[in-house]
Structure formats: C-alpha cells, structure tokens
Amino acid sequence: xxxxxxxxxxxxxxxxxxxxxxxxxxxxxxxxxxxxxxxxxxxxxxxxxxxxxxxxxxxxx
Amino acid sequence: xxxxxxxxxxxxxxxxxxxxxxxxxxxxxxxxxxxxxxxxxxxxxxxxxxxxxxxxxxxxxxxxxxxxxxxxxxxxxxxxxxxxxxxxxxxxxxxxxxxxxxxxxxxxxxxxxxxxxxxxxxxxxxxxxxxxxxxxxxxxxxxxxxxxxxxxxxxxxxxxxxxxxxxxxxxxxxxxxxxxxxxxxxxxxxxxxxxxxxxxxxxxxxxxxxxxxxxxxxxxxxxxxxxxxxxxxxxxxxxxxxxxxxxxxxxxxxxxxxxxxxxxxxxxxxxxxxxxxxxxxxxxxxxxxxxxxxxxxxxxxxxxxxxxxxxxxxxxxxxxxxxxxxxxxxxxxxxxxxxxxxxxxxxxxxxxxxxxxxxxxxxxxxxxxxxxxxxxxxxxxxxxxxxxxxxxxxxxxxxxxxxxxxxxxxxxxxxxxxxxxxxxxxxxxxxxxxxxxxxxxxxxxxxxxxxxxxxxxxxxxxxxxxxxxxxxxxxxxxxxxxxxxxxxxxxxxxxxxxxxxxxxxxxxxxxxxxxxxxxxxxxxxxxxxxxxxxxxxxxxxxxxxxxxxxxxxxxxxxxxxxxxxxxxxxxxxxxxxxxxxxxxxxxxxxxxxxxxxxxxxxxxxxxxxxxxxxxxxxxxxxxxxxxxxxxxxxxxxxxxxxxxxxxxxxxxxxxxxxxxxxxxxxxxxxxxxxxxxxxxxxxxxxxxxxxxxxxxxxxxxxxxxxxxxxxxxxxxxxxxxxxxxxxxxxx
Numbered sequence: 001x002x003x004x005x006x007x008x009x010x011x012x013x014x015x016x017x018x019x020x021x022x023x024x025x026x027x028x029x030x031x032x033x034x035x036x037x038x039x040x041x042x043x044x045x046x047x048x049x050x051x052x053x054x055x056x057x058x059x060x061x
Numbered sequence: 062x063x064x065x066x067x068x069x070x071x072x073x074x075x076x077x078x079x080x081x082x083x084x085x086x087x088x089x090x091x092x093x094x095x096x097x098x099x100x101x102x103x104x105x106x107x108x109x110x111x112x113x114x115x116x117x118x119x120x121x122x123x124x125x126x127x128x129x130x131x132x133x134x135x136x137x138x139x140x141x142x143x144x145x146x147x148x149x150x151x152x153x154x155x156x157x158x159x160x161x162x163x164x165x166x167x168x169x170x171x172x173x174x175x176x177x178x179x180x181x182x183x184x185x186x187x188x189x190x191x192x193x194x195x196x197x198x199x200x201x202x203x204x205x206x207x208x209x210x211x212x213x214x215x216x217x218x219x220x221x222x223x224x225x226x227x228x229x230x231x232x233x234x235x236x237x238x239x240x241x242x243x244x245x246x247x248x249x250x251x252x253x254x255x256x257x258x259x260x261x262x263x264x265x266x267x268x269x270x271x272x273x274x275x276x277x278x279x280x281x282x283x284x285x286x287x288x289x290x291x292x293x294x295x296x297x298x299x300x301x302x303x304x305x306x307x308x309x310x311x312x313x314x315x316x317x318x319x320x321x322x323x324x325x326x327x328x329x330x331x332x333x334x335x336x337x338x339x340x341x342x343x344x345x346x347x348x349x350x351x352x353x354x355x356x357x358x359x360x361x362x363x364x365x366x367x368x369x370x371x372x373x374x375x376x377x378x379x380x381x382x383x384x385x386x387x388x389x390x391x392x393x394x395x396x397x398x399x400x401x402x403x404x405x406x407x408x409x410x411x412x413x414x415x416x417x418x419x420x421x422x423x424x425x426x427x428x429x430x431x432x433x434x435x436x437x438x439x440x441x442x443x444x445x446x447x448x449x450x451x452x453x454x455x456x457x458x459x460x461x462x463x464x465x466x467x468x469x470x471x472x473x474x475x476x477x478x479x480x481x482x483x484x485x486x487x488x489x490x491x492x493x494x495x496x497x498x499x500x501x502x503x504x505x506x507x508x509x510x511x512x513x514x515x516x517x518x519x520x521x522x523x524x525x526x527x528x529x530x531x532x533x534x535x536x537x538x539x540x541x542x543x544x545x546x547x548x549x550x551x552x553x554x555x556x557x558x559x560x561x562x563x564x565x566x567x568x569x570x571x572x573x574x575x576x577x578x579x580x581x582x583x584x585x586x587x588x589x590x591x592x593x594x595x596x597x598x599x600x601x602x603x604x605x606x607x608x609x610x611x612x613x614x615x616x617x618x619x620x621x622x623x624x625x626x627x628x629x630x631x632x633x634x635x636x637x638x639x640x641x642x643x644x645x646x647x648x649x650x651x652x653x654x655x656x657x658x659x660x661x662x663x664x665x666x667x668x669x670x671x672x673x674x675x676x677x678x679x680x681x682x683x684x685x686x687x688x689x690x691x692x693x694x695x696x697x698x699x700x701x702x703x704x705x706x707x708x709x710x711x712x713x714x715x716x717x718x719x720x721x722x723x724x725x726x727x728x729x730x731x732x733x734x735x736x737x738x739x740x741x742x743x744x745x746x747x748x749x750x751x752x753x754x755x756x757x758x759x760x761x762x763x764x765x766x767x768x769x770x771x772x773x774x775x776x777x778x779x780x781x782x783x784x785x786x787x788x789x790x791x792x
Contacts, residue, residue, distance in 0.1 A: 004197075008204065012177060019173040026165050036116035039093030 080110055083132050085121045086293040087139060087146045090114055095144070102142040106130045118289050120149070133301060133313050148315070149292060164281060167216040168274040174212030175264070175271040178205045179761075182264040186758050195257065202254045202261050209263040213247050216270045219277065235415040235460045238422055242455025243269060249448045260445055262452055265760045269457050272768045280464040283471045287480045291709055302334035303327070305378060316368075319381050327377045330533045333370045336383035339363065344374030347535060349501045350679045350699045351389070353632025355509070355607045356590070357535060369680055369699050373534045375559070393683050396660060397705060400688035409485050410732060411463040415456070422454040429751045442753075450750040453760055454743055458767035462735030465775035470728035473779055478696075478711035479721050486707030489691040490725035492672045494788045496620055496718070497663065497689070499677035500631035500641050501607060502697060506713055507678075509535055509590075510608040511543035519547065521601040525593035527551040528565050528576050536591045537565065537576070539605050564591075572596040607637070609644055616715040617645045624788035626671065630659050632681050659685040676718060678702055693718060723783040731778055735771040742767040 025031065090099055096114040099121055103112035108129025114121045123135055132148040139146040181201045188198060217240070224240040227233060246262040246269075253260045304314045305324040316334035319325065324340065327333055333346070345357035348370045357373050360366060366379055367389050383389075426447045433443035471481050481487060498504050526544025529537035530551050544551050557567045564577015575582045575594045582592040582600060589602025620627050629650035631638045638652035651662065663685045666673045675682065675689030678698030686692040686705045694706035703709050710717035746763050749755050 008181075011180065012204075012208075015173055015177050019169055022169045023166055026162065026169070031165075033115040033117045036093075036096055036114065039096060039116065043093050043097060 079126050079128070080124050081127045083123045083125055083135065084149045085123065085132075085135060085139070085146045086119065086149050087114070087121055087144050088119050088293045089144050090116060090119055090121075092116075098142060099139065099144055102138055102144075103135060106134060106138055109135075119293055120289075121146070133315065136301070137313065164219065164274060164278045167219065168271070168278050170212050171216035171267060171271040171274050174208050174216070175268040177208055178264045178267050181205050182261075182757070182761070185261075189259070198259075199254070199257050202250075202257075202263075205261065205263040206251055206254050209247060209267055210251070212267055213243060213270065216267075216274060217243055220270075220273070233416055233419040235411055235418075235456055238415070238419045238451075238454070238456050239269075239273065239460055241423075242266075242452055245448050246452045246455070249445065253445075260449070260757065262757050262760060265452060265757065265764055268761065269455060269764060272457055272765070273460055276461045276464045276468075279468045283468050283475075284484065287471060287475065287482055290475075290480045291482050291703065321381050321383060323381045325379050325381065327366075327372045327379060329372060329374060329376065331372055333366050333368055333372060333379065335368050335379075335381045336365070336389055337379040337381040338365055340378050340380050342375050342377040344372050344377050345534065347371040347373050349507060351681060353499065353501045353679055353681055355501050355505075355507075355633055355637065367680075389680070393656060393680055393701070396657060396684035397687040397701075400660060400663075400684050409463075410488050410729075411460070414459065414736060418456060418459060422451065422456075425454065425747060425751070426451045432751070433753070446751070446753045449753070449755045449760070450747060453746045453750040453755055453763065455764075456739065457764050458739040458742055458771045459736065461768055462739055462771045462775075463732050465772045466728050466732045466735060466778060469731075469775045469778040470724050474708070474721060474724055477717060477720055479708055479717045480710075481708040481721075483707040486691060487725045487728050489672075489707065490674065490721060491729035493674040493691055493722065493725075494624070495626040495628075495666055495671040496674045496676065497628050497630055497666070497685070498617075498647070499675075499679060499682045500629060500633055500638055502678040503676050503682075503695060504613050504629065504641060504645060504715070505607040505609050507697065508608055509539035509605040511539065511546075512604040512606045518601050519549065521593050521595075522547060522603070523549045523551070524574065524595070525576050525601070525603070527554050528557055528567055528574060528593075530554075531557045532559055532565055536605060540576070540591060540603060543603070606640070609641060610713060610715050612714045612716055614645045616719055617647055619719055619785060621646070623785045630654050630662055630685070632656075632659075632679070656681040656684050660688050663688040674722070693721060719785050720783075723785045724778070726786050727778055727781065727783050731775055735774055738770055738774065739767060742770075 087099060090096060096116060099114045100112045103109050103121065103123055106125075108126035110124040110126070112121055112123045125135070136146045136148065181204055185193070185198055185201050187193075220236045220240050220243070223234065224236040227237055243266050246266040250261045250263045250266070301313050302316045302319055303326045304312050304319075305326050306312065311326060319335045325334060325337070329344070339360055339362055341362060343359070343361035346360050346366055347357045348367070349355055350369050351367050360377070365382070366372075366377070368383075429450045430443050430447035433446050434440065438446075467487055470487055474481055483489075501507055522540075522544050526541045526549060529544075530541040531554065532538070541551055554567055555569045557565050557569075559565050560577070560581070563581035564575055566573065566575050566577075568574070573596045576591065579586065579589070579592055579602075582594045584592050584594065584600045584602070586600075586602065589604040591603050591605070592600050593603070594600045617627055627647055627649070629638065629642050629645070629647045631641075631650070631652055632654055633652060635652040638650055642648075642650035654662065659682060663673055663675060667688075667690070672690040675685045675692045676694070677683075677686055677692070678695050680699050680701060683699075683701050683705050686694065686702055692706040692708075694702045694709050696703070696709050696711040698706070698709070708721055710721065742763065746755065746759075749759070
C-alpha cells in the first residue's frame with residue numbers, strides 16, 4: 001500500500017508534464033503548419049528566420 | 062504562428078513600431094521548393110524582416126516595414142516569381158483561428174483529466190470486487206474530485222456559455238442538457254464523495270467533455286479549413302488597379318482603395334477594378350459575369366463599365382464614378398440582404414432534435430424523483446436516481462451525431478474540390494428537390510469554341526488563326542485555339558495591327574487581310590461572330606459558341622432521372638439559351654432575365670413549395686443564390702457569388718453538383734441513423750436509471766460505447782460509394 005504514496009503522485013506528475021508540453025507546443029505554434037514541417041525537415045536551407053543583417057552579409061559575399 | 066514569428070523577432074529587431082505583419086494568400090504553394098522560393102523572393106525585398114510560408118493554409122506571413130515595401134510590392138514580386146498572391150483581410154481569419162486555439166487547450170485539459178480519473182476509477186471498480194479498503198477508496202475519490210473540479214470548470218466553458226446564451230434568449234439547444242448533465246454529475250459526485258458513498262461520476266463527466274470537445278475541435282477545424290480555402294479563392298480575384306495620377310504617372314494600387322473621381326488605366330486582358338465611365342480609348346468588354354451575355358460589348362468614350370468585367374480589346378482609361386451607394390454592386394447587395402433574411406430562419410437538425418429531447422429528458426428526471434418519493438424512498442436516494450437519469454441521458458451521442466457526420470461529409474467533399482462554407486449548408490442541400498442553373502460559366506465553361514458547321518475552310522482557318530494568335534481578344538484567341546485544334550500549325554504573322562473594337566489587319570502577304578467584326582470587315586452577313594476577309598477573295602465567317610461543360614447533359618439527365626426539377630435561368634440572348642437548353646435536355650428555360658427577375662423566379666418556385674438549389678457564378682446570380690434554399694458556385698465565379706453560395710466547387714465539370722447533393726443526402730441519412738442509435742441507447746439505459754440500477758461503471762461504459770458507435774457510423778461516409786438518391790426517397 002505504501003507504494004501508492006509515490007506511485008499516484010508520480011503518475012499524476014507525468015500526466016501533468018504531458019499536458020504542459022502539449023499546451024506549450026500549442027501556444028508556440030508547433031501545430032500550425034503540419035504540411036510544411038515535413039518539407040522543411042529535408043530542406044538544406046537554414047530554417048532560421050532571415051534577418052536584415054543576414055541578408056546584407058549575403059549580399060556582401 | 063504570428064505570435065511565434067513576433068516572439069522570435071522581438072529579440073532581433075528592436076524597432077517594433079516600424080513593422081507590420083501582412084498575411085498573403087498564395088494558393089499555388091504545394092511543396093518544399095515552393096516554400097523556399099516564396100520565402101526567398103520575399104526576403105530579398107527591401108524592408109522585409111521575415112517571411113514564413115504555411116503550407117497547410119497556403120498563406121505567407123510577412124513582417125515588413127510598410128514604408129519600404131507595401132502589400133502591392135510583395136504581391137507583384139510573388140507574381141513575377143510565378144506565385145499569384147493576394148493580401149488577406151485579416152480580422153476575419155484571426156478570429157476563426159482564435160476560436161480553434163481556444164478549444165484545443167480545453168481539449169488537452171479534458172483529455173488529461175479524463176485519462177487520470179479513469180485510471181483512478183478503474184482501480185476503484187476493480188477494488189470493489191476485491192478487497193480495497195474504504196479509506197483508500199475515499200482517497201481515490203478525493204483525488205478524482207481534485208482533478209475533475211478545475212478541469213470541468215475550464216474545459217466545460219464553451220458548453221456552459223452556449224447553454225447560458227440559449228437560455229437567455231429563451232431557447233433550448235443541445236448544450237443545455239449537456240451542461241446540466243455535466244454540472245449535476247460533478248456536483249452530485251462531490252456531495253457523495255463527502256458522504257463516502259459509491260455513486261461517483263467524475264469519470265463520466267470528464268470523459269463526456271473530452272468526447273464532445275473532440276467533436277467540436279474537428280468541426281471547427283474543418284470549417285476553418287473550408288473558410289480559409291474559400292478566402293484564398295476569392296482573394297486571388299480581388300484585382301489590383303493601375304491608378305493614373307493627375308500628372309500622368311501610373312502606380313499599382315489595390316482595387317479596394319479606389320475612390321470616385323480617380324482615373325485608372327485598364328490594359329487588354331485585365332479585369333475592370335471599379336464601376337466607371339470610359340474617358341479615353343475604345344474596346345470590347347466581356348460582361349458575362351455581370352449580365353450572363355457571352356458576346357463582348359463594344360465600349361468607347363462616355364460608356365459605363367462595371368467592376369468584375371474584363372477588357373478584351375485596347376487600353377482604356379476609366380474615371381471611377383461609383384460613389385458608396387449607387388454602384389451596381391451595392392444595388393445587388395441590397396437585393397441579396399433581403400433575400401438572405403428568409404434563409405436565416407432555418408433551424409438546424411440538431412437544434413430541432415434538442416427542442417424535443419431536452420424537455421423530455423428533464424421531465425423523465427422529475428418523474429423519477431417523484432416516483433421514488435411516492436414509493437417511500439428517502440429524498441437523497443430519490444434525488445440520486447433522478448440525477449443518474451439526467452447523467453445517462455446527457456446527450457453525448459446525440460451531440461456528436463450531427464457534427465461527426467458533417468465533418469466526415471465536408472472532408473469527403475473537400476477532397477473532391479467542393480468547399481462547403483455555410484455551417485448549415487449541407488442540411489439545406491439535403492432537402493433540395495429543384496435545381497436552377499445559370500447558363501454562362503455554370504452550365505457552360507464560359508470559354509468560346511468554334512461552332513462545328515459542317516465544312517470548315519481549312520486554308521482560311523489556318524491563315525485567320527495565325528493572324529488572330531497575336532491578339533488577346535476572346536474571339537481571336539478562340540479562333541487561334543480552333544485552328545490548333547484542327548491540327549493546323551499557326552505561323553507567326555508579322556506586322557499585324559489591332560484596331561480596338563474592330564479587328565486585326567495585316568498586309569504581310571502583299572495584300573490586305575482582315576480578321577474582325579462583320580461591319581468592319583465590310584460583310585453584310587451577320588450570322589458569324591468573326592470574319593476573315595482577304596483582298597479579292599470571298600469572306601469566310603467563323604461563329605463561336607460558349608461550350609457546354611463536358612458532362613452538362615449527363616448531369617442534367619441524372620438529376621432529372623432522380624426526380625429533380627431542373628430549370629435554366631439566363632441573362633443571355635434567347636437563341637443562345639434555347640440552344641444550350643436543348644443540348645442539355647432542359648425543358649424549362651427562361652432567357653434575358655435581369656438579376657431581380659432571377660430573384661423573383663426563385664421566390665415563385667419557393668411559393669410553389671419547391672426547395673431550390675441555385676447554381677450560378679455571376680453577379681446577376683448573386684441575389685438568386687442568396688434566395689435559393691441552397692446554393693452552389695463554381696470556383697471561377699465572381700467573388701460576391703462565391704461569398705453568397707453555401708459551397709464552391711472547383712474544376713471544369715458539373716459532376717461536383719451531383720456529388721454534393723449525394724453526400725448531403727447521405728449525410729442526412731447517417732445523421733438520422735445516429736439519432737436512432739442515440740434513442741436506442743436511451744431506451745435501454747433510461748429505464749435502468751429510473752429503476753435505480755445504474756452504477757458509475759455502467760454509465761461510463763454506456764456513454765463511451767454510444768459515442769464510439771455514432772462516430773464510427775459517421776466515418777462510413779468517407780469511403781462509402783454513393784448514388785444520387787431519388788427526390789422524396791426516404792431519408
């Protein structure tokens with residue numbers, strides 16, 4: 001019976017972590033473009049969002 | 062996604078005030094390379110901080126400094142790169158997205174709660190059969206309560222709000238019994254937990270919310286997808302206009318920014334961006350989307366032109382005349398508004414069911430309570446049984462019955478290129494027993510084809526086709542196409558001069574050759590659309606007809622065979638309509654009808670008891686589309702027709718009309734089957750509940766069982782082979 005004292009909290013904590021991960025993923029837009037993600041994975045481009053400084057460096061080169 | 066984009070950029074770009082996020086719709090992105098080209102094209106523009114393409118929604122979010130690049134610069138750069146793009150009106154789309162993202166976290170929480178409480182409940186149920194001691198059982202119940210109370214309070218909100226809104230307006234909807242069931246189950250379980258009793262329904266309450274939220278999320282997703290696709294289609298038709306400034310410089314602007322008094326230039330092949338008066342140039346205007354007339358109309362200085370028409374000939378300068386209230390568009394808009402009001406009174410199937418269901422359930426609960434009191438049970442036991450009745454009748458299956466079928470039906474149609482936009486569109490489509498077609502652009506492709514009139518003068522066609530190949534006029538292009546279709550190789554002809562509104566002339570062979578209108582080519586005979594006249598030879602006429610869609614006749618006969626009344630209402634000339642009607646086998650046709658007459662014709666059919674499906678594409682069809690019991694538009698339709706129609710179909714055949722009707726009817730049949738399943742489930746379990754035999758385990762099994770059954774039944778629609786059922790056949 002004493003094992004329940006840590007098994008139940010452990011199960012609930014794991015569940016909470018899963019829920020937190022889901023909510024984080026949702027909020028940070030991980031599910032926004034499921035179609036595009038599969039293509040971006042095989043793209044050679046650096047997928048970081050290009051900024052002005054990146055571009056001007058590119059132009060110089 | 063914008064949020065992520067902004068968050069990512071906040072660190073990199075400190076000047077937040079100078080940036081603006083523009084969302085473009087780019088329907089032609091289909092693969093990884095498209096994403097890369099689109100993003101790189103945009104990032105190369107001045108002032109663009111970031112660009113991110115979304116392949117799912119076919120949209121691109123661009124963070125841009127508006128002083129350096131405007132929406133017009135972005136779209137024209139993409140046009141050059143081969144990706145036609147259009148800026149989107151943002152608020153509508155973001156509102157939709159917000160609603161989905163509000164449901165998803167609730168779904169997550171409900172899922173977490175349902176899973177964990179079920180874990181504890183299974184332990185309690187199996188413990189009841191063995192040796193679990195009562196203090197541990199209490200502990201598990203309290204744990205369940207701890208998870209369930211916040212979860213129900215958060216995840217149940219969409220249902221509570223909707224139920225409250227319905228009650229306030231003195232109506233009943235499905236959410237009223239759902240909310241009541243969930244709240245009573247939670248409340249009673251809490252009470253019983255305090256009394257250390259066994260009647261705990263936390264698992265039923267949370268899994269009920271979980272199942273129902275899955276249904277809502279799928280439904281909302283499908284709708285957002287459909288609406289997004291529809292917006293993308295329309296966005297592309299919103300035109301840019303070439304504004305001519307008083308100092309004669311020209312500038313590309315959005316058509317929506319045009320004001321009366323401005324002057325715009327319209328090149329050959331361009332769509333006219335606003336209602337106005339021609340101030341210089343002469344040309345032919347294709348007005349088929351406005352009037353249904355296939356023959357271009359000649360315009361010159363002083364004539365009016367309307368937004369949505371296409372300039373076929375020379376360049377025109379047009380002064381925009383339409384002030385707010387007297388455009389053709391706003392006139393049509395007023396008619397549509399009036400017509401739409403009658404449709405607003407339609408009561409959806411689920412709401413009709415709940416109007417019978419909700420009172421019945423509440424009466425049953427009351428009867429249970431009174432009956433147990435009468436036979437002498439203590440009040441708390443009677444109340445427990447009454448609440449058990451309400452929990453078991455909580456319409457999980459019933460609330461899933463319709464949305465599950467609709468999602469399955471909409472996604473089936475979506476994959477066939479039919480976008481259903483109206484929430485109750487499918488239900489109204491299922492009731493249709495009369496189909497009214499427009500001619501130009503609906504029964505026909507809206508493209509001109511050489512009329513096959515026995516002998517074709519091949520030499521003349523060859524030469525005329527070669528000359529016509531240089532022009533953008535619809536007749537000229539049709540002629541060139543006809544020549545190629547005959548297997549003739551068209552040759553490049555030098556020094557062809559185009560006389561706007563008249564025709565083409567060349568002397569490259571050493572003598573004068575004219576391709577053009579009868580009057581201009583000097584021909585008395587008016588029985589052909591276009592003439593080829595070579596000096597010293599007799600004139601050859603070519604007549605063009607608007608080609609019927611490949612399967613038009615087949616579709617009409619299939620509809621008639623199934624018992625639909627089919628008619629044709631067109632604004633085109635009597636002869637042209639008669640010919641098309643005969644070719645399709647439509648007996649009941651009317652030609653030369655104005656938009657308001659189309660509307661009256663639909664109203665007349667309604668008065669005779671017909672439920673009309675209007676299929677049309679033009680501005681002249683828009684009021685009729687709004688008035689019809691249901692309406693369909695091809696994707697080539699003018700934007701206002703697409704917005705009004707319940708569904709938009711893509712492609713150049715009419716088969717989607719049949720498919721839409723069959724799926725709508727099948728969906729209705731499945732929804733009714735689902736109602737039957739729900740009623741069957743209730744007729745088994747409600748007597749048990751009233752007799753006091755329902756335990757939490759039975760409630761949990763019965764509820765998930767019925768939910769899974771109705772969902773599985775709905776999913777059959779995805780793969781089922783369908784035939785168009787006869788009108789009046791039992792649903």
